[in-house]
Amino acid sequence: MALNVDYVARETGTNLVRNVGLTIATILTVVVSLVLVGAAFLIRQGVDNAFTTWRGGIELIIYLEPTATPQQTAAMRTSLADNPEVKRSEYVDKETAYKEAKKLFKNSPEMLSSIKPSDLPPSFRVVPVRGDVATVKVLENQYAKSAGVREVFSANDTIRTVQAIAGFISNLVVLAALILGMTAAVLILNTIRMAMFARRREIEVMKLVGATNWFIRVPFMLEGLVQGIFGSVLAVAVLVFGNNLFNSQLDKRGIKLLANFAVSNSDVTGISVILVVVGITVSVIFSGIAASLYLDV
Amino acid sequence: MITLENVTKVYKGDVVALKDASCEIQKGEFVFLVGPSGSGKSTMIRLLNREEVPQAGKIFVAGKDINGLSSWKIPYLRRNIGCVFQDYKLLPNKTIYENVAFALEVIGRPKHVIKTQVPAILELVGLAKKQRNYPDELSGGEQQRVSIARAFVNRPLILLADEPTGNLDPATSVGIMRLLDRINRTGTTVVMATHDRGIVDSMRRRVVELDRGSIVRDQVRGVYE
Ligand SMILES: Nc1ncnc2c1ncn2[C@@H]1O[C@H](COP(=O)(O)OP(=O)(O)O)[C@@H](O)[C@H]1O
Ligand SMILES: [Mg+2]
Numbered sequence: 001m002a003l004n005v006d007y008v009a010r011e012t013g014t015n016l017v018r019n020v021g022l023t024i025a026t027i028l029t030v031v032v033s034l035v036l037v038g039a040a041f042l043i044r045q046g047v048d049n050a051f052t053t054w055r056g057g058i059e060l061i062i063y064l065e066p067t068a069t070p071q072q073t074a075a076m077r078t079s080l081a082d083n084p085e086v087k088r089s090e091y092v093d094k095e096t097a098y099k100e101a102k103k104l105f106k107n108s109p110e111m112l113s114s115i116k117p118s119d120l121p122p123s124f125r126v127v128p129v130r131g132d133v134a135t136v137k138v139l140e141n142q143y144a145k146s147a148g149v150r151e152v153f154s155a156n157d158t159i160r161t162v163q164a165i166a167g168f169i170s171n172l173v174v175l176a177a178l179i180l181g182m183t184a185a186v187l188i189l190n191t192i193r194m195a196m197f198a199r200r201r202e203i204e205v206m207k208l209v210g211a212t213n214w215f216i217r218v219p220f221m222l223e224g225l226v227q228g229i230f231g232s233v234l235a236v237a238v239l240v241f242g243n244n245l246f247n248s249q250l251d252k253r254g255i256k257l258l259a260n261f262a263v264s265n266s267d268v269t270g271i272s273v274i275l276v277v278v279g280i281t282v283s284v285i286f287s288g289i290a291a292s293l294y295l296d297v
Numbered sequence: 298m299i300t301l302e303n304v305t306k307v308y309k310g311d312v313v314a315l316k317d318a319s320c321e322i323q324k325g326e327f328v329f330l331v332g333p334s335g336s337g338k339s340t341m342i343r344l345l346n347r348e349e350v351p352q353a354g355k356i357f358v359a360g361k362d363i364n365g366l367s368s369w370k371i372p373y374l375r376r377n378i379g380c381v382f383q384d385y386k387l388l389p390n391k392t393i394y395e396n397v398a399f400a401l402e403v404i405g406r407p408k409h410v411i412k413t414q415v416p417a418i419l420e421l422v423g424l425a426k427k428q429r430n431y432p433d434e435l436s437g438g439e440q441q442r443v444s445i446a447r448a449f450v451n452r453p454l455i456l457l458a459d460e461p462t463g464n465l466d467p468a469t470s471v472g473i474m475r476l477l478d479r480i481n482r483t484g485t486t487v488v489m490a491t492h493d494r495g496i497v498d499s500m501r502r503r504v505v506e507l508d509r510g511s512i513v514r515d516q517v518r519g520v521y522e
Contacts (some may be wrong), residue, residue, distance in 0.1 A: 209447070210375035
């Protein structure tokens with residue numbers, strides 16, 4: 001069916017300006033909820049970047065001597081596998097360790113240039129059955145004296161606390177984003193319902209003369225699309241601006257400790273794309289639902 | 298063109314609006330539906346337009362069983378049926394030209410078609426000079442002409458009119474009837490619900506009389522009674 005571009009543009013425009021207040025409120029709600037979703041992602045990403053080695057319940061890292069023999073490595077593997085206190089362990093060879101170091105120090109190339117893969121010790125990352133301090137201490141002492149072991153590190157309380165707090169905050173942010181997301185959805189439904197109610201005479205005539213339901217719906221769905229586009233583009237702008245501000249503060253104040261929390265531009269781009277896609281899809285779907293729901297005005 | 302086979306329509310609350318009604322209307326006929334208020338005239342019109350579906354019986358329009366019509370096909374059925382109502386149903390914020398053009402626009406007719414068809418139909422109903430006016434600047438009779446123009450601009454096979462003269466004085470009604478007669482002479486089947494005795498008696502066309510939902514009379518060249 002030939003959709004008349006003039007008609008669609010005119011109707012969508014009228015709908016958008018008919019209730020500017022509600023349109024703006026809807027867009028802002030979309031912005032805030034998407035910004036929160038994005039922020040939660042970025043916090044998670046930052047924490048993950050900072051503690052790459054301490055993810056997924058890893059409490060203990062056993063560093064072997066760079067000169068450790070394959071026999072010593074194999075013995076350690078068997079010992080860990082047989083230990084009832086060890087839930088899981090993972091062997092990290094020199095190359096993998098170097099890749100992680102590259103990621104960790106991407107913001108300080110001078111540090112990276114001083115490292116070679118052969119300098120890095122291979123290690124075992126250990127997830128114990130119970131993660132309490134006492135158990136971890138016992139394991140630490142047990143393996144510190146094994147053959148070929150250089151050093152044993154355990155996750156200290158600071159790392160655990162930061163991870164826990166960050167996890168809690170990002171969960172909280174996700175929850176807030178969900179609530180706001182629902183608010184945005186309800187607002188979109190409502191904008192469309194009001195637009196359709198205002199146009200009920202037109203819709204009645206359209207049905208009478210044989211306009212298809214799709215034809216009737218399209219201008220209203222486009223209204224949702226425009227709201228989704230504005231909302232998600234603004235949200236991305238806020239996030240990029242916020243992330244740059246955070247990074248520049250890290251640099252300016254020379255907070256070395258937090259430098260690892262920086263999120264790369266590719267991460268931000270990835271999240272932005274996700275937000276735009278989600279924002280637009282959700283608003284189009286909801287306006288489509290609303291347009292079908294309220295077509296019998 | 299139109300066939301009703303033992304059609305029964307019951308609204309919620311057990312209101313029987315149409316009871317076992319059967320009737321056949323040929324292409325090009327002009328039929329009056331008469332009967333007192335509440336006898337089921339509007340219901341019959343709405344059934345033909347598939348605004349309502351019957352509880353029992355079959356309805357064929359242009360050879361198609363419209364009860365079984367899937368919902369996405371209904372718009373295409375309605376493109377073959379023009380509708381005119383007592384209250385005109387014009388859009389107050391559109392000019393006369395725009396009101397008529399709207400009917401073509403929303404079924405996706407191309408612009409050049411709209412630009413030629415709309416002035417032609419407004420000429421036919423005698424309102425070429427009022428194209429730029431708004432509905433509230435027109436008399437009742439003129440507004441009804443616009444609504445007829447809108448219903449007929451797409452050259453439908455059937456024109457349904459539900460009390461089109463209900464709000465008009467007798468002199469104006471005569472003008473509307475002339476217009477409907479003219480449309481009928483182009484081959485369009487016209488079904489008109491009315492309880493205007495004078496009109497029915499003067500036109501001497503087929504009369505189908507309803508009484509409490511039943512067809513009690515079907516007469517060629519009939520009168521109101
Ligand atoms: N939408 C409806 N819901 C319930 N009852 C209705 C509805 N429309 C009409 N009726 C009832 O159906 C009967 C026939 O109504 P209608 O077809 O409008 O008659 P007419 O047009 O001849 O006056 C009346 O009793 C009326 O009250
Ligand atoms: Mg009626």
